[in-house]
Amino acid sequence: MFENLVVPIVVVGVSFLAAVAALMVLPILPAPFLRARVTPEIMGEDTVFLFDGDVLMDATPRARRLLELGQGSLNDWQRFLSLILPRYPGFLTEMTALAENGLVVLEDRAGTGILRARWLNGVARISLLESERAEDDAGIDDQSLAALNTELQTLRDLSQEMPILAWQLDDAGNVSWASQAYLDLAAEMSDDDDVLTWPLPHVFRDTDPSTFSTGVNHRRLAVNLPDGSQRWFDCSVGQAGPSRMLFAVPADAANNAEVTLGHFRQTLTMTFAQIPTGLAIFNRDRNLVMFNPALTDLFQLEPQFLISRPSLAAFLDRLREKQMVPEQKSFKEWREKMATLERESASGVYQENWTLSTGQTFRLTGRPHPDGAVAFLFEDISSEVSLTRRFREELEVSQAVLDSLPDAIAVFSAGGILTTSNAAYSTLWKHDPSSSLGEVSVAEMRKYWLSHTQDYNAQEALGDLADHLQRRVNWTGTAPLTNGVNLDCEVRSIAGGSMMVTFREIAPARQPDRAKSNKSPAHS
Template sequence: MSFDLLFTFAALLVGSLAVAFLVLYSLAWLAGRKEKQTTLALESQDTDIVFLFDDETLVNATSAAQSILSAAVDVGSDWSRLLSVLITKFPTLQNDISDLAERGKIDIESRDGSSVLNCEWRNGLARISLFDQESDHIPLNLDRHSIAAMEDELETLRATTEHVPFLVWRELEDGTISWANSAYIALADRLSEEDTPSWPPASLFDTQLLSKAEPNENRRLSLKDESGNTHWYDVYRFKLGDSFLYTGSNVDRTVKAEETLREFTQTLTKTFSHLTIGLAVFDRNRQLALFNPALTDLTSLPAEFLITRPTLISFLDRLRDSQMMPEPKDYKSWRQEMAELETAAEDGTYEEVWTLPGGMTYRISGRPHPDGAIAFLFEDISAEMSLTRRFRSEIETGQAVLDSLSEAIAVFSSDGTLVMANAAYTQLWRLDQLEGLAETSISDATRVWHTKCAPTPIWSDFRKFVSRTGERAEWYGQTRLWDGRRLNCRFTPLPSGQTLVGFSPEERSNALRPALKTQTHDTRFIKM
């Protein structure tokens, strides 16, 4: 019986201890919950700016704090959004806040000293309060209309930066990104290796390459996408106080066009390298854009000079100094001639033969090209000119020989056009020298002969003889001039279908003798 009482007493004791433990645990849980609820309640004034974070999730915020967060960039977690707003004034916030759980309380002052962040660790939550140290000294003189105008302007600027199709972002002096538009954030998130977007976004470009750039000067920077393809951007940098504003526009099409143009230029260069005609193409700014090896051979200009892309005037100056163009009378007139040369080349009407001091002769042609460019062609025609001079000399010699003959001679082509006549011919038929060598048909010539001679069928027979094809034989004829002189005619076939006609008038003393009773034109078609 005593054992049962002892067991009962022990059971009552254990039960009492369990109930006491449960009561104490409940009281502790209720006290912690009450304290946490008190913490979450944020019993602060409406004008206070207070945020409560559970890790990176916002669990509560005052009205003023929510207004600030509504203007944040929509990227990543609540903490990333807040960081995008505060990082400009508190650049060390991200590093300093990492020690809050250990230190319990941290005060962070803004870099301009105008604000301070009070950060406290309470019951596993981070309480962040923002205080303006100069708020008591700022006059609030703005009326509601001024505030509304500022809000409208802010909304316009925000909408503009969010919808522009190029990248816009700001960086602090240490390279930390303090603001970026939607285009930049979207690209950074797409190229980021992290699954969840965070703030600040990754730096896409090495902006230190622009540190030595002039104001408003851009640099072309490359960027590889997730597939390893390279994309190109023209990036501009602007100094704004203690930070920098950057803009980047995609120029893949421009780079592709430049590569295509470069390949096309290389193809043209390889093609033109085999030409014997010198080629020099000047762009719209009149700088040498393309030349071939024949140009250096013809002008003796060194390739080192041409590679520097000289201007058109410098190029012509160098030609003049090298005596590779005709020497002008004076420099002023030469400059005027070069200006006229450029204008004529733009119109495609410039073509000139340069006779150089060394006996060389060049033909220079100017031709317009697209986009305001012009091209000059340098062609060595020394051999052609020498051959032309020799032909001209031979022709002049032949003409002099014909002019020395007393027989009046004329040569007609296969189509009946007068191609040559001597002085005796023009004198016999009383023609001007230029008229005798002008474009004269066989009909015009026989008409002149007919008016100065007695009627005869010889001229009709001669026209048929000139137009006859196949083998032809020399023949003779005779008629009489109106002054009474007898005119002996001979008609001789020449190579290439040409025909020579010769006239030999007899002296007047012989012409006054009694005429023979033989026919004057029966001797036609006598073969020699």
């Protein structure tokens, strides 16, 4: 009988010795080894995480699948926070006191989930549970669940690939979710190569998110990068329940274009300020939107009046009050003239000279601009008009002097074109150059002169005249005409490279009267 008890006694002894050995070895094992072996075993908890600081020690299969849905560029703890904080905004605050309190229990925003965290010898044991309400509402069919999962995957891919920055702020103003573009920019702005921490830093550090307004308000903000460069974004904000969603669209190209446009406008403004021509630009509503100082100087207009953006009608009425427009017979005629001015300026190029009672003359030019705007240019041409008048008077006097001479005169330009002739020339050759619409060259005049004489000697002389005229060489000669009159011809160069041709009639010598000859001595 004793032999039958030997085997059980040996088994019990070996077990006792193994237990004693385990108790002796257990205290000397390192803590991470012990913690790594801790596994969740509480009934009903199938989503459990074990964290030692930022390191995930262990997790249930369902918990690991959940963790795979977080941002892939983050470590385990940061990825866990990116999934938990949107549902449990006060999680981080409560976790700071977990070691002291030993237990934290939170309910999510929707009231369908519970988070329970325990402190177990330096290890945070976090379990996610479904509330009774969630269990009551869990009756969802497989097709609806598949559709939701497909939509969730689409939204996740969208947040990963879209170039627009998008992020979510919780009640405390912390970043609780962000798109991949936001994470990339945050990493680019980081001063070192450390892994991003959660909550994520605000990319727009110099801007308080509370300054944004929900709705249509937008702001353009700059981000300073470590290399000293800047990136610009058009930011807007929207409300999603208690959280705020912010979006930032890259605006570097738009900002650079606006800066370039500003510099161009500044250059134009400085240029317009220097030109003596008055400039007035009216928009499509015909309100003055731009003018230069020359406009006030030309018409003695008050800057305050121009700054008030007067209408085109008010602007023209003010000019009329200051007697800076041509006087019309009636106000109705004036209005019709101004309506024509506006209509023709908007449809094409309008130009008119305004002669004032003061003796001044303005050239008004109207030009259409994009988007229905109209630009008016006012140029004081009084000196130009006065000079033109004096020049015309001098031409008229010079022509009168030429017409008073008995010799026939024709002047050819350096290019061989007939430019001037006098009355004696028109009478001699029955040719008035002023009545010709086109230009008359030396070659054409040679043919004309030769066709109007039948005398061989005359044709030879006129041919020599034309040849010397074309070669721009001085020449004198005589051309006998059929009526017995001789032409004393001369080609002479004058100022400006022009050539002057002179035809002087020489009457043939007549026999002296015999009777008068006999009486001459007595008479004398």
